[in-house]
Amino acid sequence: MGGMTPPTAPWADRPELVALAERLEARFVGGAVRDSLLGMPVADIDLATPLSPETVIGLVRESGFKPVPTGIAHGTITAVLPDGPVEVTTLRRDVSTDGRHAVVAFTDDWREDAARRDFTMNALYADPATGALFDYFGGLEDLKAGRVRFIGDPLQRIAEDHLRIMRFFRFHARFGHAIDESGLAACTARANDLMALSRERIAAELLKLLVAPRAVPVIALMVEHGIFRAVIPEIDASGSERLARLAEREAMAGVMPDAVRRLAALLPPEAAEPVGARLKLSNADRKRLIAATAGAGDEGSRALAYRAGVAGAIDRLLLSGESVEAIRDWTPPALPITGGALVERGVRKGPDVARLLRQIETRWIAEGFPGESRVAELADLIVAQADAAQA
Structure with a gap:
């Protein structure tokens, strides 16, 4: 892990960002801190602040940047900086949760904010100016060990947000080495809770999981523990074996892993259509899922x-x-002949042109896509045959 602190990462070496963070009394939090510590590229930058959303809006504006109230009900403002947006969220604690939605109250207590996050490795904070790290629940140690561990009681955390079952396995597939047994036991015991979630949320997590570095063994583990049984019962042990074979072939062929292709491997062919519909995949992804089989x-x-x-x-x-x-x-290549060239050879305009073009195309494909001169010969031949048949 190199002991690197996030502000030495290129994304954090932005004077405007650091100055804004200081004005907001903010710290970097979550994925940006975690991924920097692992030496991985950072996609999104999140700041946490004890200041209220209204104060944040005022200070962002005073700093000369545009504040966008992207999730103001949950305390999130997007600050649009010249070299990319940054999400700023007021520290929060959960007031009530029902497994799908949380009602939050704002707080100025960093530990309370950390306590409502899902896993210890996602509850790391860093001071933008000094790089000092704040770790309230042993996240650094878990990150070093490659251990995805719930903060607090896993069963309680799953009861607050059922999607954490899927996230536990997705993060394990991305960062994990040895699985956290108490987390696995809790996810196994509560797998039926996934039924309460929208299928789109489950699909979004599953598609991310399928392209994670350790997707193959983690999907096998999920099948073994019955995680999919309530929501996608079509995924079984033979599916995880097909996925393993596909992943090997992708690697051997030097083809990038793809989530929809891997989902197609995971399902029996006849399940592609109903599962694509149930997961509310986009029309393009649904068509691709079905076609892949x-x-x-x-x-x-x-x-x-x-x-x-x-x-x-x-x-x-x-x-x-x-x-x-x-x-x-x-x-x-494109077929190097047009209907016009057939009309020039005496074919009557209309359905005959399309029919004969299809015949030429079929021969052209079978012969391995030869060039124009061979296609002209094929056209002469097929037109002559058609004439002879009509004579």
Whole structure:
């Protein structure tokens, strides 16, 4: 972990950001601190402050930046700085939770704010000016050990927000080494609580989990402990085995892991349509999920890529255990002849043109996409055959 403190990270070396943080009496918190300590790239920067949201808005404006009340009911303001937005949230404590939504009150107590976060590694704070770290629940030690651990009683934390079951496994797949047994036991005992959540929230976590570094063993662990049974019962042990095989093929082919492709491996083919609908995936992702299970076909990989697009063909070939070598860096060509060229050869305008073009295209694909001169020969041949058949 190199003992690095976040402000030596490039994202924190922003004078305007540090000056604003000091005015807001704020600290860096959460993912930016955690990922910097691990030497990983940082996506989003979050500040926590004891000041009220109204005070934050005034101070951001006074500093010459635009405040956007993105989540003001929960105390979050986005400060738009020249080199990227920063989220500023007032310290909070939970007043009531029902597993889906939390009602919060603002506080000026840093420890109270840390106590309402999910895992110890997500409750680390850093002083923007000095780099001093604040760790109220042993998060640094857990981060070093690769241990995703709930803050406080795991069962109580899951009761507050059921999505934490999915997050526990997603964070373990991303950062974990040895699993925290008390967390695993609590998630297993409360897996049915996932039924109370919207399927979109479950899908969002699952898709992130599927591309995490240790997705394969973690999904197998989730199947073994019945985590999916209540919400996606179609995911079983044979699905986690298919996922393991797909991940190996992706790695061997040098193809980036993809969440939708991996979900397709995890499901039996007939489940792609109903599960895609239940998880409310986007139309594009739903179509892709269903198409990925359609098999490699028998025309060869380039023919498949021409008909299904390169991305779709890669999905189908990898899921079928076929090679993607021939199409990885290949751009499917356009058929080098038009209907006009057939009309010039005496074909009557109308449905005959489209029918004969399809025949030419089929031969062109079968012959491995030859150039214009061969396509002209094929056109002459197919038009002559059509004439002979009509004579």
